[in-house]
Structures are given as structure tokens and as C-alpha cells.
Amino acid sequence: MKARVLVLTTYYHPVLGGVEIHARQLVRHLHERGFPVEVVTKRVSRDHEPATHVDGVPVHRVGPIGERRASGKWIVLPALMAKTLALARRADVIVCVDYRGIGVAAIAAGRLLGRSVIVQGEVAGVLAGADEAASSGLPPESSAMRALKAPVRAIYRRADHVVCIGRDLEREALRAGVPRERVHYLPHGVDLERFHPAAAAERDRIRMDVGWPIDRPIVLFVGRLSLEKGVMDLLNAWRIAQPRDAVLALVGPDMAGHPWDAGQPGRAFAAANGLGDRVRFEGGTADPAPYYRAADLFVQPSHFEALGNTALEAMASALPVVTSGVGGLADFCVDERTALVHRPRSPESLAGALTRMLDDAPLRTRLAEAGRRHVTEHFELRRLLDRYVELIESAVARAF
Incomplete structure (x- = not known):
């Protein structure tokens, strides 16, 4: 008999984002494999x-x-806890995707009902603050914040298993004192049937559909x-770079009302600087x-990133x-081997990397081929x- 799985996640389809897409992929895969699953x-x-x-x-x-x-992950906690307790009685394992806040409900329900709990980290700094060896991009925590x-x-450390989508998160979990046998490196995957190189003439057709110029680098x-x-x-x-004929295309939603929103400020900056x-x-x-199939070059200048789904999709x-x-x-982004890496938070370094890539067609070809090969292999x-399914089955078997 297949294990019964209850999946907790703060947001789910039709909300769009890397976490939500991965949660849906995992749930759909479990369902297709015959596992009874609820969200x-x-x-x-x-x-x-x-x-x-x-x-x-x-x-x-x-x-x-x-x-x-x-604040959504904390505001929802009481109602989520009540619903989880009600549904977990008919589940064998609880899987919590992005366990910030809601992981409290998952772990408490698991302990009360004797169910295995798998929590999956999606951002750095949840189990432990950044140290000098961390590559997360997060600043070190103050002693007051740690307390x-x-x-x-x-x-969070009481979860039965901690899934880490990046090596930096894996090191963080171990640094926080989670035993090695309970820490699992399992990155998000890429659907290679969906994300693939453009077929002949497809690039120009897509550009015409979205209104991009056919004869300019994108x-x-x-x-x-x-x-x-x-x-x-x-x-x-x-x-700074002032590329002569290239176009920068930004595909993504604003974060209206959020203090980190760069949509409206970005449009104002572009207008003020004659872009x-x-x-x-x-x-x-x-x-x-x-x-992706219509572009020439992809850029992801994140300040911090647990994995980087869009860079993987671009490489694919x-x-x-x-x-x-x-x-x-x-x-997976190794400088000069699978990508060109610039200094974080440095527009000057980023401008130099973009200029170099735009001016060097052989470099673009070499990195594109290496990136595609790396994503396909790993x-x-x-x-x-399938590896995630194996972990779920193993967690249930150990509980019994």
C-alpha cells in the first residue's frame, strides 16, 4: 500500500513562484505514482x-x-495547524515545502500524532545565520537576532528529515546541529521537455509573437x-554598459505594496535615464x-538565492x-565553465560581464553548451x- 502524504505549503497554484511550482510538481508526481496525497x-x-x-x-x-x-506564513499558522491536525490523522507522512513559519504546525502535528515530518528549506538563514563560509549572500546575524x-x-530541528535544495542550505543545516543522516540534498529539477533549445525558425517566430525585434540581441x-x-x-x-543595439527584457510581476518592489522604481529609473x-x-x-528560446543571453544578478530556478531553466x-x-x-554556475559570474550587488561588475558576453560569440556558445550539458546530467x-519519493517511502518505513 502506498504511503498517504499530506503536503503543507504557504502558497500553492495558482500563485506563481519557484516554491509554488516545485510544490505542484512534487504533488503531481506523487499523484501520478499512485500515492494518496492532499495539500x-x-x-x-x-x-x-x-x-x-x-x-x-x-x-x-x-x-x-x-x-x-x-507575514502570510505566520498569520495562517493557527488555521493551518487546525486543518493539519484534522487531515494528518489519515496521513502517514507530512511534507512541508518552505517550512518558514508553517513548519511549526507540521512538526507539532507530527509529534502529536506520531507521523514522520519532512521539511524542505527554500531560503537561507532559517536554521542558522550566515557565517564567513556561507555563500548565501545574507549578512551575518546579530546576537540579538540569533536569540x-x-x-x-x-x-525546526525536530523535523525527522530536512531537504535542502542547495549545498549552502545543506551546510547550514549541518552547522545548526541536524544529524547528517537526516539532511538530504535534493535540488529542484528542470523539465527538459518543456525547457529546451529553440528549434529552427522558432526563435524568430516567438519574437514576432511577443513583439521583440528579430535583428537585435535580447x-x-x-x-x-x-x-x-x-x-x-x-x-x-x-x-553603465550602454550596449549599442541590445534590448533588456524583464519578464516577471511587480511586488506591488512590498518594500522590496522594484517594478515601479525600475520603470521610473529606465525612463529617467533614457533607456x-x-x-x-x-x-x-x-x-x-x-x-528563453527567443533570447540570446540570460542574467540573474540576485543578492541571495537558495537555488536559482530560472538560471537552471535558461541553461536547459x-x-x-x-x-x-x-x-x-x-x-551549478561555475565562472568561465558553465556561466560568467560577476560580483554580487555590483552594477559595475555586472555591466562588465554583460558587455563581455555580448561582445564574445564563441564564449556565449561555449557556456551555453556547457550549461545545457550540466543541467541535463544533474x-x-x-x-x-523519484529521489524525493524514495525519501518519503524511507521516512514512512522508519516510522513503522
């Missing part, structure tokens, strides 16, 4: 029914209703238009794959990558999801 998540809109099905899987949405924001976070970190950014993704650094670098026809703000999309699409190389990006989606 508990936050209800972000009255348009979303409290109980529904996504991909044939029951999804339970709890209040209070509210759009995505940093404030200590109680909840002690709860530098692509995909992600939330937020400060921590390095959007303002990128626009400043574009101003006009050299910068395009495309807005968010549920399917970024065609944009045979795009050369310029990146800051922080956190999980360092796991980040294929179904292979990694």
Missing part, C-alpha cells in the same frame, strides 16, 4: 474555494484570506521584479519557456548565463522527483 495551503483570494482539486489532488485552503506577503530566532529554530531576466533579485542593479548596469527602447518590462507569465534552454553566483547558484526533473 493544505493559504487562501489568498475569495475566488479560490476553501476545498477544491488541482491536477486531481484535493487542496484545502485556509484563512485568513490575503495576498502573498512576508530571537532560537526558539523557533529549535522546533538579454533576458525572469523573476519577480524585486530588490533582492538584483533588478535595480541590472538596470543600473544596463545604463526607453532598450528596456522592456513584459509583466508576469505562467509560461516563461518561450522567452541553451542560453549562456551571467549571474552573481550567490547561494545555490554557485552549485537536474533532470523526474529523476530528482
Whole structure:
């Protein structure tokens, strides 16, 4: 008999983001493999029914209703705890994707009901603060902040298994005192059937569809238009580099109302600096794959990054990558081998890397080929999801 799985995640489809996409991929894979699975998540809109099905899987949405924001994972905790206790009685294992805040509910329910709990980290600094060896890009914590976070970190460490999507998160978990046998490196995978190099003539067709010029190089950014993704650094670098004929295309939603929003500030910066026809703000999309296939170069100048899903997608699409190389990006973006790495938070360094890549076609070809090969060998989606299934089965077997 297949193990019964309860998945907790703060946000879920149709909310879009790396965490939400991965959670849906995992749930769908479990369902396709015959595992009874249910999802508990936050209800972000009255348009979303409290109980529904996504991909044939029951999804339970709890209040209070509210759009995505940093405090959401704590505001939802009481209702999430109650729903988890009710549903976990008919589950064998609880899987908590991005356990910040909601991991408290998952671990408490697991302890009360005797269920195995797997928590998956999606950002650095949850189990332990950054140290000198960390590559996360996060600043070191003060002693006061460590003391404030200590109680909840002690709860997180009681999970039966900690899944780390990047090597930096893996080192953090071990540094926090989680035993080696309970720490598992399992990065997000890439769907190589969806993200692949452009076929003959496909590039020009996509450019015509989205309104991009056919005869100009396109530098692509995909992600939330937020400060921590390095959007303002990128626009400043574009101003510094002053590429003659290239176009910078930013594909991703604003973070309206969030203190890290770079959407409106970015558009104002572009207008004030005369970037006009050299910068395009495309807005968010549920399917970024065609944009990769129509571009010439990808850039991800994040300040901190647990993994870097979009860089993986770009590499799978045979795009050369310029990146800051922080956190999980360092796991697969090796300078001069699979990517061109610039100094984090440095528009000047980023401008130099973009200029070099745009001016050097052989370099672009070499890095694109190496990146595609690396992703194919190490980040294929179904292979990694199968490893996750093996972990779930092992966790349940150990509990019994």
C-alpha cells in the first residue's frame, strides 16, 4: 500500500513562484505514482474555494484570506495547524515545502500524532545565520537576532528529515546541529521537455509573437521584479554598459505594496535615464519557456538565492548565463565553465560581464553548451522527483 502524504505549503497554484511550482510538481508526481496525497495551503483570494482539486489532488485552503506577503506564513499558522491536525490523522507522512513559519504546525502535528515530518528549506538563514563560509549572500546575524530566532529554530530541528535544495542550505543545516543522516540534498529539477533549445525558425517566430525585434540581441531576466533579485542593479548596469543595439527584457510581476518592489522604481529609473527602447518590462507569465528560446543571453544578478530556478531553466534552454553566483547558484554556475559570474550587488561588475558576453560569440556558445550539458546530467526533473519519493517511502518505513 502506498504511503498517504499530506503536503503543507504557504502558497500553492495558482500563485506563481519557484516554491509554488516545485510544490505542484512534487504533488503531481506523487499523484501520478499512485500515492494518496492532499495539500493544505493559504487562501489568498475569495475566488479560490476553501476545498477544491488541482491536477486531481484535493487542496484545502485556509484563512485568513490575503495576498502573498512576508507575514502570510505566520498569520495562517493557527488555521493551518487546525486543518493539519484534522487531515494528518489519515496521513502517514507530512511534507512541508518552505517550512518558514508553517513548519511549526507540521512538526507539532507530527509529534502529536506520531507521523514522520519532512521539511524542505527554500531560503537561507532559517536554521542558522550566515557565517564567513556561507555563500548565501545574507549578512551575518546579530546576537540579538540569533536569540530571537532560537526558539523557533529549535522546533525546526525536530523535523525527522530536512531537504535542502542547495549545498549552502545543506551546510547550514549541518552547522545548526541536524544529524547528517537526516539532511538530504535534493535540488529542484528542470523539465527538459518543456525547457529546451529553440528549434529552427522558432526563435524568430516567438519574437514576432511577443513583439521583440528579430535583428537585435535580447538579454533576458525572469523573476519577480524585486530588490533582492538584483533588478535595480541590472538596470543600473544596463545604463553603465550602454550596449549599442541590445534590448533588456524583464519578464516577471511587480511586488506591488512590498518594500522590496522594484517594478515601479525600475520603470521610473529606465525612463529617467533614457533607456526607453532598450528596456522592456513584459509583466508576469505562467509560461516563461518561450522567452528563453527567443533570447540570446540570460542574467540573474540576485543578492541571495537558495537555488536559482530560472538560471537552471535558461541553461536547459541553451542560453549562456551571467549571474552573481550567490547561494545555490554557485552549485551549478561555475565562472568561465558553465556561466560568467560577476560580483554580487555590483552594477559595475555586472555591466562588465554583460558587455563581455555580448561582445564574445564563441564564449556565449561555449557556456551555453556547457550549461545545457550540466543541467541535463544533474537536474533532470523526474529523476530528482523519484529521489524525493524514495525519501518519503524511507521516512514512512522508519516510522513503522
